[in-house]
Amino acid sequence: MKKIKSVLILVLFLTTIFSFAQESPVAKIKISGKVVEKTSNQPLEYATITFFAANNPKAIAGGITNPKGEFDIEIKPGIYDIKIEFISFKIKEIKQKALNTTSSLGLISLEEDVNQLNEVVIRTEKTTVEIKLDKKVYNVGSDLMVKGGTVSDVLDNIPSVSVDVEGNVSLRGNDNVRVLIDGKPSNAINIAEALRLIPADAIEKVEVITNPSARYDAEGGGGLLNIILKKGKNQxxxxxxxxxxxxxxxxxxxxxxxxxxxxxxxxxxxxxxxxxxxxxxxxxxxxxxxxxxxxxxxxxxxxxxxxxxxxxxxxxxxxxxxxxxxxxxxxxxxxxxxxxxxxxxxxxxxxxxxxxxxxxxxxxxxxxxxxxxxxxxxxxxxxxxxxxxxxxxxxxxxxxxxxxxxxxxxxxxxxxxxxxxxxxxxxxxxxxxxxxxxxxxxxxxxxxxxxxxxxxxxxxxxxxxxxxxxxxxxxxxxxxxxxxxxxxxxxxxxxxxxxxxxxxxxxxxxxxxxxxxxxxxxxxxxxxxxxxxxxxxxxxxxxxxxxxxxxxxxxxxxxxxxxxxxxxxxxxxxxxxxxxxxxxxxxxxxxxxxxxxxxxxxxxxxxxxxxxxxxxxxxxxxxxxxxxxxxxxxxxxxxxxxxxxxxxxxxxxxxxxxxxxxxxxxxxxxxxxxxxxxxxxxxxxxxxxxxxxxxxxxxxxxxxxxxxxxxxxxxxxxxxxxxxxxxxxxxxxxxxxxxxxxxxxxxxxxxxxxxxxxxxxxxxxxxxxxxxxxxxxxxxxxxxxxxxxxxxxxxxxxxxxxxxxxxxxxxxxxxx
Structure with a gap:
């Protein structure tokens, strides 16, 4: 009996290998598109796109959108159910979509859903520091160090930025730094003291721009720090x-x-x-x-x-x-x-x-x-x-x-x-x-x-x-x-x-x-x-x-x-x-x-x-x-x-x-x-x-x-x-x-x-x-x-x- 089982397993194993060797690889296709917010037509970064085989709850492929709301995902040709999700927005589904060649799903609009605010599942947590080619973006909300602190505490936790014992800010060792709040120069007389007054909780993120373009005022030979305050956008x-x-x-x-x-x-x-x-x-x-x-x-x-x-x-x-x-x-x-x-x-x-x-x-x-x-x-x-x-x-x-x-x-x-x-x-x-x-x-x-x-x-x-x-x-x-x-x-x-x-x-x-x-x-x-x-x-x-x-x-x-x-x-x-x-x-x-x-x-x-x-x-x-x-x-x-x-x-x-x-x-x-x-x-x-x-x-x-x-x-x-x-x-x-x-x-x-x-x-x-x-x-x-x-x-x-x-x-x- 044991010999018969061993022979059957061996035959099954060899058959699988032979079938795999004879199978021609299927060329993948690219599916692209853009996800935006329905009311303002603004792009949604980090929206999730998931592909499911028809009548199969298991995800086959997927990805997230870039800062422009765009995605580009490789899949095998076939018929798919597609799900597009973004936190506090209504889920959008595309059923039984035949995808056989490289193509675009076009513009996908999502509508905010207030009922999801307390039930949403977080799929990906935004990192504390987002590294981009022209700047670094520091997301304040995910940093535990600044809870109960001030803007000075926030700046002192940012890569490339230092705040000395008197509250003076420097970038890459250069203290010739321009500090902006919502893209505008601070109106404070003493900027170091003002940064100690604003609570860290009021900040959404800080952009570190080491070599600004002509769009910004020319002040600050060492670069710019743009402090972006929270304004609230949820429904x-x-x-x-x-x-x-x-x-x-x-x-x-x-x-x-x-x-x-x-x-x-x-x-x-x-x-x-x-x-x-x-x-x-x-x-x-x-x-x-x-x-x-x-x-x-x-x-x-x-x-x-x-x-x-x-x-x-x-x-x-x-x-x-x-x-x-x-x-x-x-x-x-x-x-x-x-x-x-x-x-x-x-x-x-x-x-x-x-x-x-x-x-x-x-x-x-x-x-x-x-x-x-x-x-x-x-x-x-x-x-x-x-x-x-x-x-x-x-x-x-x-x-x-x-x-x-x-x-x-x-x-x-x-x-x-x-x-x-x-x-x-x-x-x-x-x-x-x-x-x-x-x-x-x-x-x-x-x-x-x-x-x-x-x-x-x-x-x-x-x-x-x-x-x-x-x-x-x-x-x-x-x-x-x-x-x-x-x-x-x-x-x-x-x-x-x-x-x-x-x-x-x-x-x-x-x-x-x-x-x-x-x-x-x-x-x-x-x-x-x-x-x-x-x-x-x-x-x-x-x-x-x-x-x-x-x-x-x-x-x-x-x-x-x-x-x-x-x-x-x-x-x-x-x-x-x-x-x-x-x-x-x-x-x-x-x-x-x-x-x-x-x-x-x-x-x-x-x-x-x-x-x-x-x-x-x-x-x-x-x-x-x-x-x-x-x-x-x-x-x-x-x-x-x-x-x-x-x-x-x-x-x-x-x-x-x-x-x-x-x-x-x-x-x-x-x-x-x-x-x-x-x-x-x-x-x-x-x-x-x-x-x-x-x-x-x-x-x-x-x-x-x-x-x-x-x-x-x-x-x-x-x-x-x-x-x-x-x-x-x-x-x-x-x-x-x-x-x-x-x-x-x-x-x-x-x-x-x-x-x-x-x-x-x-x-x-x-x-x-x-x-x-x-x-x-x-x-x-x-x-x-x-x-x-x-x-x-x-x-x-x-x-x-x-x-x-x-x-x-x-x-x-x-x-x-």
Whole structure:
């Protein structure tokens, strides 16, 4: 019996092999099409297309749509049932479709279904970082690290982006970055503080554009960061609420709600937070004689206690005037109050490091900021796909009031000194923009537009020493900026090759007026800013590109204001009202390759910046108890060459594990000399020639643990970097977070720890021959623990909103 079974199995096996060998392979065909939203005709990215054999529930083939809503799927000829799905939309089915040759299903329209909002099955989760050839898109909703955080926390988690301890943003090691909100410049006077005020929950995504086209204003030689706020697009009434608390003491409440009908969409985001951010720093300085022998030592320690209470809210309505026209209006309001106590202890030692005395300076600062902005957006779409006219307006006013009382006392005297500083800033800003896009022919597109940006900033700064006004530090700075710009772009695509050529013209009229000293300075200049982008599709999963753009950096705010705070009486920052703009030429070579589980993107970049801003440190000629007062100011004295390469990757080895990483290496060469006459009428020349190399790396891991607990960890390292007058040391930081869905996935509990090892500090060494040798460490914010609870109603956890109609929130460049 066993022999008979063995013979039958052998015969069956050989018959199967013989039949397979004789079978001719069936050539596959390609089925394409485009999926759009029925009402607006907008493309739906990540829609799912599945092919089933007739009367068989098992899927045979399938795929998802690209950012244009298009799909291209290979199948064998036959008769199929086809299912097209997209989250919160009604499923569309095509029954018994005979497909025997390569063909297109044409335009497929899906209709939103409010009844599916609480029952939808998530088929694919959007990755935290989407890598594209011309930009990276960071999706905030899938990042656990920023729950209960702010925009600064969001930016600090993005590959290629770094936020230093004071909130200053840099991209690929370059701090000449333009930050946009919904495609428009922020109306905030202090952008670093404004980014700490907006809750992370209010953001949908952030676009990182390293080499922008002529469509954008030319500001920002290091690239652009476009922060796109949530506006809500789901049908009916839905929303999200987030409550958070943490240590050091912090708590907040925020939420976003929208109600959408056939004719309009109402949306609002509201947020309140109360944050305590204790910090500390110290600077150990060895003061030198002209022959570089030691004069004395001062060891300065600071303890910062900062509290900020802030409200951020917006309310808007999008009107669907007809199928091709929409009009959106919104009011944005921000208000914050801060209390910052800066306690400075200075221990004085003689040349032999024998203790002399201690000085204590306590700077108690109170700040009050308020900003109101009205925005409007009008979009008219024409019959041809992609043919449209967009008109935008933004009108805002902002106030930033700061009042500080400085108490100064020392152990070697009974005299107590009181200084009072008042720094009040008022800004008005109006922005008007128009963009027109006209596709024509096959694979060609023309684009043109205008932007007018008009702003006025008035800074009143006053210093009182023991009740007497110090005229050396008291003045009013009036800054007026009028920039009119015109641009045009032409794009074409021929087979696998595409190109985009652009030219932007900007006419700048800048007034820098010191009203107290009747010093008026007007700078007028106009410039052309060309750009060119070339892309070649090597295959369906790999592309290469080369791009060029010219950019500008205009000095503003603190860089121009020659009157600064006196929290330290021996180390003073002074702005330079005579600064000129810096110009950058940027070239970027990029390559992207996609596999099933891995996306790899790398680029080689070169930047040349003329009239680069550099910070020069020198003696002022004043002394405090025999110690020279040092002044640091920005100056135009150098040409800077920056070259580097970076790579970014997304890797999903398993369904439960996602990794993304970024590595950036760059070399900076500075050429220039700074000459000045010191307080002894001696000509001093400082050589700013310097070559520095540095690198940074970041890796993020997200793992789904048992019981559906998500665990996310990231770590970053910024390597040391030298400068003409010193160097900064390496900084390592790590964050971790856990989250768990509850209440049938309507709620989420999240716990995160920011700066796990309490190691995020700015560490610098500075050396100025014959003046000072110093070492300092600064920690702006200590390790933070945050617990947050998120509740959603009528909204799925991994919401996929249909693409927005406002083209200002994306690159908008020609894609062929």
């Amino acid at each position: 009916g009434l839905n929303g999200t609420f987030i409550a958070s608390t943490g240590y050091p003491e912090t708590y907040g409440l925020s939420g976003n709600i929208n109600y959408k009908s056939k004719n309009f969409n109402l949306f609002t985001t509201q947020g309140y937070n109360n944050r305590n951010s204790p910090g500390n720093s110290f600077t150990n300085s060895e003061y030198l004689n002209p022959d570089n022998t030691t004069r004395n030592y001062i060891y300065e320690n600071r303890d910062n206690k900062r509290n900020n209470k802030g409200y951020n809210g917006n309310f808007g309505i999008e009107l669907y005037l007809n199928k091709s026209t929409s009009w959106t209006n919104a009011i944005n309001y921000r208000k914050s109050k801060g209390d910052n106590v800066d306690d400075v202890l200075q221990n004085y030692y003689d040349s032999g490091f024998n203790y002399d005395y201690t000085r204590n300076r306590i700077n108690g600062e109170i700040s009050d900021s308020e900003s109101v902005e009205f925005t409007t957006n009008f979009i008219k779409k024409f019959k041809r796909d992609g043919h449209k006219l967009t008109i935008d307006g933004s009108f805002s006013t902002s106030d930033d009031l700061n009042d500080a009382i400085i108490t100064d006392k020392a152990t070697n005297t009974n005299i107590v000194k009181f200084d009072n500083t008042i720094n009040n800033q008022t800004q008005g800003r109006n922005l008007i923009q128009m963009d027109y896009v006209l596709p024509f022919g096959k694979g060609s597109q023309f684009e043109a537009g205008y932007r007018g940006d008009f702003s006025k900033l008035l800074t009143d700064y006053e210093v009182e020493n023991d009740g007497v006004i110090n005229n050396n530090f008291t003045n009013s700075l009036e800054y007026k900026e009028k920039v009119n710009a015109l641009y045009t772009q032409y794009g074409l695509k021929i087979d696998k090759f595409s190109a985009l050529f652009g030219l932007r013209f900007e006419d700048s009229n800048i007034e820098i007026n010191l009203l107290g000293t009747n010093n008026y300075n007007t700078k007028k200049y106009n410039n052309f800013f060309p750009s060119a982008f070339f892309t070649y599709e090597i295959s369906d999963k790999s592309s290469a590109s080369v791009s060029y753009s010219r950019r500008i950096q205009r000095p503003r705010g603190r860089f121009l204001n020659p009157f600064s705070n006196l929290s330290s009486n021996i180390n003073i920052f002074v702005g330079n009202p005579d600064l000129n703009p810096a110009f950058s030429d940027a070239i970027d070579l990029g390559f992207i390759k996609r596999w099933d589980k891995l996306t790899f993107n790398t680029s080689l970049y070169v930047n040349k910046t003329s009239d680069s801003f550099q910070f020069a440190r020198r003696e002022s000629g004043a002394f405090v108890n025999g110690t020279p007062v040092l002044i640091s100011s920005p100056i135009n004295i150098a040409t800077e060459y920056r070259t580097g390469f970076e790579f970014t990757l997304n890797y999903s080895p398993y369904k439960w594990w996602k990794l993304n990483g970024n590595f950036n290496f760059y070399r900076t060469e500075t050429q220039g000399d700074f000459s000045y006459t010191d307080f002894n009428s001696n000509l001093v020349t400082q050589d700013f020639g310097n070559i520095a190399t540095s690198w940074s790396s970041r890796i993020t891991s997200k793992i789904t643990l048992p019981y559906k607990i998500d665990w996310q960890t990231n770590a970053s390292y910024n390597a040391p970097q030298t400068s003409a007058q010193g160097k900064s040391l390496g900084v390592f930081g790590a964050n971790l977070a856990f989250s768990k869905d509850i209440l049938k996935e309507k709620g989420t509990l999240a716990f995160n720890v920011s700066d796990v090892f309490n190691s995020r500090k700015r560490i610098t060494e500075n050396y100025l021959a014959g003046v000072v040798n110093s070492y300092s460490e600064m920690q702006y914010r200590q390790r933070q623990f945050t617990l947050s609870f998120t509740y959603r109603f009528n909204k799925p956890k991994n919401e996929r909103e249909r693409p927005k109609q406002n083209q200002n929130d994306s690159e908008g460049d020609f894609q062929g």
